Amino acid sequence: MKEREVTLCxxxxxxxxxxxxxxxxxxxxxxxxxxxxxxxRLIQEALxxxxxxxxxxxxxxxxxxxxxxxxxxxxxxxxxxxLKELLPRLEGAGVCxxxxxxxxxxxxxxxxxxxxxxxxxxxxxxxxYRVFNSEFENPALLTQVGVxxxxxxxxxxxxxxxxxxxxxxxxxxxxGCMGWSGGAKILYPGITSADIVSEFHVMxxxxxxxxxxxxxxxxxxxxxxxxxxxxxxxxxNTVLGENAAVxxxxxxxxxxxxxKAVSSARKLYGxxxxxxxxxxxxxxxxxxxxxxxxGKATYGPTKVLRKGGEFLLLAECKEGVGxxxxxLDYMSMENGKDALQKRIRSGETGEDLLAMAVGVSMGRxxxxxxxxxxxxxxxxxxxxxxxxxxxxxxxxxxxxxQALAKFEDPFLLIIPEGGEAIPMLGEPV
Numbered sequence: 321m322k323e324r325e326v327t328l329c330x331x332x333x334x335x336x337x338x339x340x341x342x343x344x345x346x347x348x349x350x351x352x353x354x355x356x357x358x359x360x361r362l363i364q365e366a367l368x369x370x371x372x373x374x375x376x377x378x379x380x381x382x383x384x385x386x387x388x389x390x391x392x393x394x395x396x397x398x399x400x401x402x403l404k405e406l407l408p409r410l411e412g413a414g415v416c417x418x419x420x421x422x423x424x425x426x427x428x429x430x431x432x433x434x435x436x437x438x439x440x441x442x443x444x445x446x447x448x449y450r451v452f453n454s455e456f457e458n459p460a461l462l463t464q465v466g467v468x469x470x471x472x473x474x475x476x477x478x479x480x481x482x483x484x485x486x487x488x489x490x491x492x493x494x495x496g497c498m499g500w501s502g503g504a505k506i507l508y509p510g511i512t513s514a515d516i517v518s519e520f521h522v523m524x525x526x527x528x529x530x531x532x533x534x535x536x537x538x539x540x541x542x543x544x545x546x547x548x549x550x551x552x553x554x555x556x557n558t559v560l561g562e563n564a565a566v567x568x569x570x571x572x573x574x575x576x577x578x579x580k581a582v583s584s585a586r587k588l589y590g591x592x593x594x595x596x597x598x599x600x601x602x603x604x605x606x607x608x609x610x611x612x613x614x615g616k617a618t619y620g621p622t623k624v625l626r627k628g629g630e631f632l633l634l635a636e637c638k639e640g641v642g643x644x645x646x647x648l649d650y651m652s653m654e655n656g657k658d659a660l661q662k663r664i665r666s667g668e669t670g671e672d673l674l675a676m677a678v679g680v681s682m683g684r685x686x687x688x689x690x691x692x693x694x695x696x697x698x699x700x701x702x703x704x705x706x707x708x709x710x711x712x713x714x715x716x717x718x719x720x721x722q723a724l725a726k727f728e729d730p731f732l733l734i735i736p737e738g739g740e741a742i743p744m745l746g747e748p749v
Contacts, residue, residue, distance in 0.1 A: 328601075328736050330695075330713060331608040331636030337601070337717050343724060345732035348591045350562060350741055359398065359566035363405045366556065370572030371580050376406070376554055380485055382414030387483035388422045389506050390490075392429055393436045394613055396564040396606065397491040400442035402556055406487070407445070421450035423480055425490075425510030428456055428517045428674060430643055452479075454511040462513050465550050469542065470522070470664060475513040476550060488555040488574065492581040494589055494742050496619045496681065497524040499537030502557040503578030504547035518674035525660050525677035530684075532619040533590070533742040535582055544575055557581040561588055562737075564606065586742075591735070593624050593743045598730040599723045600625050600689075602738035604635035611635065611698060612642030612678070617738035618685045624733070624743045630723035631689040633738070634716060637697025646672060648706035650679025651686055682706070692719055 321341030327334050339345055356362045367376060380386060388406075390399045410420060422441065424432050431453045438446045445451070454477050455461040462475040480486055488506035495501040497520060509520040523539045524531060531537050552574045559581055561567040567588055570581040604617035614635035625631055641648060653659060660680050663673060685691060692709040694716050703710035711719040724730050735741050 326734055328603040328634055328734075329605040330603060330634050331605075331638060333636070333713070335634060335713055335716050337720050339732065340724070343730065343732055345734060346594050346597075347734045347736070348593060348741065348743065349736050350591065351588055353561050353567050353588050355561050355565035355567055360401060360405060362566055362569045363402055363556070366569040366571040367405060367409065370554075370577065371570060372573030372576035373554065375409075376487070376571075377409045377413040379554065380410055380413050380415050382416070384415060384419065384484035385482065386410055386415055386420045387480045387486045388420065389425050389480065389486060389488045389511060390422055390441065391506060391510070392424050392426055392432055393440055394429055394607075394609055395491055395501075396560055397489060397558055398564070398566060399440055399489055400445065402489055402558075403441060403445055406556065407449075417448065421452075421479070421483075423477060423511055424451070424453045425506050426454045426456060427509055428514055428643060456512065456514045456517060459513075466546065468516065468519055468546070470519055472515050472519050473513075474508075474516055474546065474550075476507070477511040480507075480511055481550075485553050486551060488552055489557075490555070491558045491560055492578065492585045493560070493740050494532050494585075494620060496530070496532050496616050497521055498540040498543065499531050499534035500540070500578075500582050500585065502581055503555060504540070504544045504552055504574050506555070507550060507552045508543050508547050514674070518677060521674055521677035521681070522660065522664060525680040526657065528657075530619050530623050532623070533586075535579070547574060559585045559588060589740050589742050591741045591743050593733060593745045595731055596624055596626050596745060597629065597733035598626055598727045599630040599632070599720075599732045600735065601632045601720055601732065602634065602735040604633060604739045605737055607739035608636040608638065610639040610642030611637045611693075611695075612644055612647065614739070615647075615678070615682050618682065618691070620742050621733070621735060621738065622685050622688050624745045625689050627688060629689045630726060631685075631691045632694055632716075632719055632723055633691065634694045634713070635697070637695045640697055641702060644675035644678065646675035647679035647682065648702060650676045651683045651706040651708075653679070653683060656680035656683045692723070694719055
């Protein structure tokens with residue numbers, strides 16, 4: 321057979337590799353789906369027919385302060401398009417424009433710039449409404465609303481808690497900690513303190529199984545229980561396909577509307593895998609900003625890759641490791657789960673605990689298979705700290721050939737949208 325060529329996205333660039341003719345392989349893109357010719361109409365229909373709740377204009381009242389919580393620029397949710405449909409409904413119900421404000425839910429990500437906010441929300445929105453980043457490290461701007469199961473004070477943005485009505489906007493994609501993003505996650509830990517963000521990831525680090533794609537994920541159930549106490553009154557969640565095109569929209573109750581969105585997302589992101597691969601070549605696309613984000617693209621393939629197999633992750637990582645570079649050291653730490661439990665019992669929290677929790681989770685990946693990060697954004701020394709090999713993007717072909725050569729008759733799985741796909745071995749989608 322003739323060799324075949326496959327092209328993968330790496331950030332805004334494209335990288336091609338040639339597959340030798342004798343190699344058995346499966347190319348596993350997201351499932352084909354009809355995307356909305358008029359996404360605004362899908363948003364309108366979701367707002368007209370919310371799940372588990374009345375329409376938003378029948379819930380809000382004149383004189384109320386409305387807090388809209390939006391995901392940040394690490395996500396592709398078309399928030400500007402949603403706001404074009406949502407804001408007129410709020411004001412049409414008698415809510416004054418001065419009583420509506422928008423918080424960008426950072427979790428523990430870096431603050432968004434004014435230009436980034438304008439691109440995300442729309443320039444007119446940023447000119448006419450109060451818009452600001454969440455503050456996870458400023459106690460003066462946070463207020464305590466309870467104590468978590470691990471004894472951590474639950475502190476949330478004070479401005480959000482002073483509002484009468486809170487609306488969350490985000491997208492539902494596979495998530496390594498909560499099974500699926502969206503829903504209650506926009507509030508908890510989206511606008512909580514750094515130690516709660518850390519604890520959120522600690523819950524993932526303490527689990528032995530990979531949580532990606534789990535619908536009734538134990539971490540999500542715990543978060544939803546606390547969200548009920550805090551109060552998230554309404555959500556709007558999109559499911560996005562190729563090139564961030566809108567596939568579906570759900571609005572309404574923060575649990576019921578979320579589960580409807582998950583049902584839709586599983587049809588799009590669940591990829592049936594023919595057999596357990598020896599080698600995986602996956603692009604982290606559409607995630608590309610840094611390794612803190614791109615590393616999430618390793619969880620799904622690890623669920624299907626044979627133990628001791630070869631895993632090549634193509635990722636731009638244009639901002640390097642990201643906001644928590646210590647995670648690399650924790651990836652290579654022996655007995656990571658035990659060390660994490662000891663750390664929790666000691667009562668220590670903070671940013672380092674967050675890096676440790678994610679590093680421990682990623683450590684399971686690099687112990688399951690030999691991982692090579694194909695990226696110009698990290699150095700060989702940084703990858704070595706995280707127990708990974710390193711190749712620049714220009715060496716992708718060589719890296720693949722070397723990985724395939726380690727097996728007598730390898731089966732290769734190629735995942736072009738590894739940042740979103742959930743490989744499912746032997747499962748119909």
